[in-house]
Amino acid sequence: MISPLDASRRATVELVGSGHVTLLFELPAGLRAGPGGPLLPLRFGATDGRVTFPGSGAVLVFDPAAPVSFTLPAGQGGATIWLGGSAEPAAAQPPGAYDAAITVHVVVANPAT
Numbered sequence: 403m404i405s406p407l408d409a410s411r412r413a414t415v416e417l418v419g420s421g422h423v424t425l426l427f428e429l430p431a432g433l434r435a436g437p438g439g440p441l442l443p444l445r446f447g448a449t450d451g452r453v454t455f456p457g458s459g460a461v462l463v464f465d466p467a468a469p470v471s472f473t474l475p476a477g478q479g480g481a482t483i484w485l486g487g488s489a490e491p492a493a494a495q496p497p498g499a500y501d502a503a504i505t506v507h508v509v510v511a512n513p514a515t
Contacts (some may be wrong), residue, residue, distance in 0.1 A: 406486035420476035422511035433500035
């Protein structure tokens with residue numbers, strides 16, 4: 403398990419700017435040990451995402467499996483997104499180097515629309 407509070411192992415995304423933002427994560431079902439290799443299942447829970455706002459110190463806890471929306475206040479320095487999750491190896495999980503990609507979609511509302 404990797405907590406979103408674990409600074410040395412969590413995933414981190416920095417957002418700079420201001421306005422209304424919606425984040426959508428494409429989360430992998432698991433990590434793969436090479437093309438066609440064994441799958442190491444991943445699980446993302448309701449508290450595995452955090453949005454921190456350095457300017458105010460506020461924190462928003464979210465489930466990365468669902469879209470999350472918030473406002474970046476002008477002049478506050480943006481926000482930092484932290485992502486944790488859990489690997490769920492099988493009893494006979496083969497050793498190896500496993501990897502996967504996570505895609506983050508950042509949708510910024512245009513105030514002119």
